[in-house]
Amino acid sequence: MAAAEGTVIRKTISPYDITANDNPGSLITQVQLKGENYDEWVRSIRTALRARKKFGFVDGTIQKPTENSPDIEDWWTNNSLLVSWIMNTIEPSLRFTILHMEVAQDLWNDIKERFSVANGPRIQQLKAELVECKQKGMTIVAYYGKLKKLWEELGNFDQIPTCSCGLYTCNFHAVLERKREEEKIHQFLMGLDDTTYGIIRSNLLAQDPLLNLNNIYSTLVQEERVHTVSRAKEERGEMMAFAVQTGTRTRDKGEGKDKNTICGHCHRSGHDSDNCFQILGYPDWWGDRPRGIGKGSGRGKSGQYNIGSAGKGRGLIKANVAQVVAPIAGGSSGNSTNFGTMIWTHW
Known part of the structure; x- marks a missing residue:
């Protein structure tokens, strides 16, 4: 049956499709599992497999077909490919401790049970680190990057609950998202250096409603650039003033010495006893x-x-x-x- 005129037919990629770049020796992510970086590794693997529409083989959404199904061979092909990809992302010193499993879902769950730590203590640890995270002379970019890393890790452990009604008409998730963003804004602003950003922080917190986190970050970066330019001008001005002041003091000191100094040895003006020729000896150019x-x-x-x-x-x-x-x-x-x-x- 021909498609109706003007209808766009979109090609759907099947999870069973394998391209020429999909081979068992491919390294689908640069992040290697070392044990303590399990959360980072899971996020990286999940993103890479979803980009290839193959994460269903790992989380179990793509079930194993029956032995009589025509897809059973393709399923085993993809499953073996995923097992090889996962093993390639594990550090060699750790790889030999992991049992070889032919089913990708079983391998995935085994790694999770071994390296995934309990969420409760880690959540409290991350919250304590957020409280102690202050700018302390860092640039806005470095300070914000440090906070953002803690926020992302905390979000993986303490995820926002989804809507219980299943219809997503109560706007529950959006309300919690906004509340969490306001919490991040307060953490970000309260950790800034008081001497430099105290005034602009008060102005930003006084706004109702608050700007979003990205706008506040952009505003503070611009403020930092203004402070940098002003500080450079002040330093140049101070250096010039110091040079002029030093030159004036030196000149005044020299002039005052020539006019007012009386030698304690010969009782003449213009020099002191430390520079008196009668004590030190007359130079050759003194002549007759x-x-x-x-x-x-x-x-x-x-x-x-x-x-x-x-x-x-x-x-x-x-x-x-x-x-x-x-x-x-x-x-x-x-x-x-x-x-x-x-x-x-x-x-």
Whole structure:
């Protein structure tokens, strides 16, 4: 019978269909069962098998046909394929401890009984971790990711009950979903750092009704970016102000020292006793300039003698020796007598 004109015929994929990519050596998920990660492994396997419409072989919804059924061979083919896929996702060190079973449902239940822990203690442990989960300087992305991981694991153990009437007209499930999301919003906001996000947190909690969790997350990420930009500008401003202040202090210190410092040794201004040449010695570039009494004062030019200080507030006295030649009366021009004359001057 031909389909009516304009009718779209959709091809239905049968759970018994096997493609060229479906082979016993395929690795359908990257998550390997190590024992303590059973919940993560179950979620990954369930998703991979549902994508291939073969999870019914595991949970028992696709029953084993009778021995006379034409589908019995296809059922065994798919069942053996699933057993191989499940075994491939178990860590090699753990694989040899699992009994080999030909029926995928039996293997699935055996693994569940061995590695699935009781939900009650784990639920309480996850709730305690949620209470203690705080931002503590983390970025919004890292903090939200940590919370989201705990929420997902808690949701696997503590699932929302379904509608008991079977008609799904009482909106019971939606009400519980919204209540759980509001609980997540409060946990997320109350764990933020008070100094940075205290004001915006109060504004978000004051809204009625509350925004959904995704909108609140987006708002806080934008606020974090604003704080990052503002903090960078403040740090640059503080660095510039510190540099200017340091330069001003250094200049003022140097100027004040040059003008007001009095040396305790020579009683002159412009330097202190730690830098006094009379104590440390005069450098070579000092040349013929007059020197005071002190270490290194003997380096002066020959013919100049440093007598010393003439007293507080007075300059040093410099003695210049001049040679005078006087002829002897009646003598020859070659005979003469030298008289040394001391000329005292102040400077």
